[in-house]
Amino acid sequence: MEVFFLEGSQGRLFSIYHPAVRARRPRLGLVYAPPFAEEMNRARRMAALQARRLAELGVDVLLLDPFGTGDSAGDFGDARWETWSDDIARAVAWLSERTDGQVGLWGLRLGALLAADVAAADPDRIACLVLWQPVLSGDRHLTQFLRLRLAAAMDKEGPDRETTKELRERLSRGETLEIAGYRLAPALADSIASLQFQSHVHRLGRLPIIWLEVASEEGAALADASQGIVSALERQGHRLTAKAVSGEAFWAAQEITLAPYLLQATDDLFR
Amino acid sequence: MTVVERMTVIERLKRVLRETLQLGDQVNAFDESTGLFGSIPEFDSMAVVNVVSGLEEQFDIEIDDDDITAEIFETVGALTHYIQGKLAD
Numbered sequence: 001m002e003v004f005f006l007e008g009s010q011g012r013l014f015s016i017y018h019p020a021v022r023a024r025r026p027r028l029g030l031v032y033a034p035p036f037a038e039e040m041n042r043a044r045r046m047a048a049l050q051a052r053r054l055a056e057l058g059v060d061v062l063l064l065d066p067f068g069t070g071d072s073a074g075d076f077g078d079a080r081w082e083t084w085s086d087d088i089a090r091a092v093a094w095l096s097e098r099t100d101g102q103v104g105l106w107g108l109r110l111g112a113l114l115a116a117d118v119a120a121a122d123p124d125r126i127a128c129l130v131l132w133q134p135v136l137s138g139d140r141h142l143t144q145f146l147r148l149r150l151a152a153a154m155d156k157e158g159p160d161r162e163t164t165k166e167l168r169e170r171l172s173r174g175e176t177l178e179i180a181g182y183r184l185a186p187a188l189a190d191s192i193a194s195l196q197f198q199s200h201v202h203r204l205g206r207l208p209i210i211w212l213e214v215a216s217e218e219g220a221a222l223a224d225a226s227q228g229i230v231s232a233l234e235r236q237g238h239r240l241t242a243k244a245v246s247g248e249a250f251w252a253a254q255e256i257t258l259a260p261y262l263l264q265a266t267d268d269l270f271r
Numbered sequence: 272m273t274v275v276e277r278m279t280v281i282e283r284l285k286r287v288l289r290e291t292l293q294l295g296d297q298v299n300a301f302d303e304s305t306g307l308f309g310s311i312p313e314f315d316s317m318a319v320v321n322v323v324s325g326l327e328e329q330f331d332i333e334i335d336d337d338d339i340t341a342e343i344f345e346t347v348g349a350l351t352h353y354i355q356g357k358l359a360d
Binding site: 038140144147148150151152154155161162163164165180215216223248249252253254255257 | 286289290291293308309312313315316317318319320321323324328335336337339340341344
């Protein structure tokens with residue numbers, strides 16, 4: 001395992017490289033795009049575990065903290081979607097050289113949408129997409145994020161109670177908001193709000209795609225909305241594996257939580 | 272709403288709670304009087320937001336920000352009652 005800083009366009013990016021522990025033909029690398037804000041922290045252990053397991057299966061894995069997050073340079077308030085896209089693209093370039101093979105993207109939650117967004121910009125350059133619990137609507141994701149602020153003030157009464165509508169209005173007037181300890185810049189909020197997975201369906205070439213979700217029950221189906229996108233991707237001709245496995249929403253859990261069936265399902269697809 | 276329909280709502284609600292709070296089978300024992308916000312430490316802000324999203328998805332309803340209050344989340348019964356109200360709309 002190698003810990004280092006990758007040069008990003010806005011500042012250096014804390015990165016952890018898990019080189020493949022055994023040979024694999026053809027060689028494959030994966031760059032991980034983490035989820036948004038606090039979810040990134042809560043999912044860190046699962047990402048680290050999966051990275052090690054993939055390395056044992058012969059995959060070179062690069063985990064990175066995008067600009068303004070984790071141990072990378074910059075403040076969250078200065079982060080922009082364009083910077084994050086560029087960070088991921090640079091990570092792909094770095095890993096392409098090290099792995100001397102193809103590089104795919106592995107994303108969790110909003111990171112899955114980021115991965116799809118980056119892949120859509122240049123699908124020929126990306127080997128595959130591994131999507132964990134993809135966020136399908138950036139707008140909805142933003143609402144949920146803004147609601148964290150409402151939830152924190154839940155036991156207060158009176159006319160000062162905020163709504164997400166008001167928070168969005170303040171963002172549109174150029175105000176950076178503090179949400180659950182994170183400074184959310186209007187430009188980043190705007191970018192997230194405008195993202196829809198649906199709009200990438202026709203822009204991903206024929207990339208092989210792995211789509212995994214966790215569900216509370218054994219043998220559960222994918223969420224309805226996910227199934228719609230998955231079907232559309234299948235019609236586009238993508239080689240696709242899509243399923244739900246039993247597991248918890250580890251990216252949201254208060255205590256570090258693992259989803260062992262998700263680790264296993266991911267491993268199985270790389271054996 | 273009939274007794275059977277009310278049972279279905281509470282069971283579906285419990286499913287959402289099971290998915291959101293890391294309590295496993297404990298949720299099976301929840302009934303209308305079980306306390307949520309303020310009673311269960313796992314019910315933090317992120318849990319509230321995830322329960323709200325889970326409910327919106329599970330019941331295909333839209334929850335207004337104004338409805339995200341301590342009262343509605345006080346007990347399983349209060350939340351069930353709220354959902355039934357939205358379904359009746």
